[in-house]
Amino acid sequence: MKVIMLQDLKKVGKKGDIVEVAEGYGRNFLIAKKYAVEATKQNINVAQAQKKSAERKKQQASDEARLMASQLSQVEITIPVRVGEGSRLFGSVTSKDVALTLKEKHNIDIDKRKIDIKNITCLGDYTATIKVHPEITSTITVHVVEK
Numbered sequence: 738m739k740v741i742m743l744q745d746l747k748k749v750g751k752k753g754d755i756v757e758v759a760e761g762y763g764r765n766f767l768i769a770k771k772y773a774v775e776a777t778k779q780n781i782n783v784a785q786a787q788k789k790s791a792e793r794k795k796q797q798a799s800d801e802a803r804l805m806a807s808q809l810s811q812v813e814i815t816i817p818v819r820v821g822e823g824s825r826l827f828g829s830v831t832s833k834d835v836a837l838t839l840k841e842k843h844n845i846d847i848d849k850r851k852i853d854i855k856n857i858t859c860l861g862d863y864t865a866t867i868k869v870h871p872e873i874t875s876t877i878t879v880h881v882v883e884k
Contacts, residue, residue, distance in 0.1 A: 738758055739756070739775075740756060740773035740775060741776050753784055802873045806867075810877070814838045814878070816880070816881050817884040826881070830854070853865065853866040
């Protein structure tokens with residue numbers, strides 16, 4: 738019996754896949770628990786349309802991420818901090834500080850967990866890597882100056 742998977746199921750298939758299973762397993766388990774539907778012509782057409790739609794959305798998200806990454810690569814931010822003896826910072830500059838500065842100065846809202854920056858404890862220029870998309874990253878320049 739052929740069924741179209743509605744959910745990911747280990748050792749059976751992923752969502753949207755058309756798989757061949759035993760008659761009893763398909764009717765009594767997969768279809769009964771709403772893990773799958775029978776693979777009729779109409780259901781196959783619907784599944785293919787949904788797959789194409791999902792691919793289009795994924796491609797659009799990737800294109801938007803590339804555009805955002807190219808815009809971010811041109812951004813430079815300046816973070817003023819309090820400095821102690823020997824131009825050492827009180828504390829350090831973190832990804833949270835970078836995210837707040839991006840939001841305030843450039844109106845770019847990025848989650849602090851997507852910003853990768855090494856531990857900054859001195860004045861100077863640094864680079865921060867931002868994950869815009871799972872496969873796409875961008876770098877920005879961070880200037881740490883005395884307040």
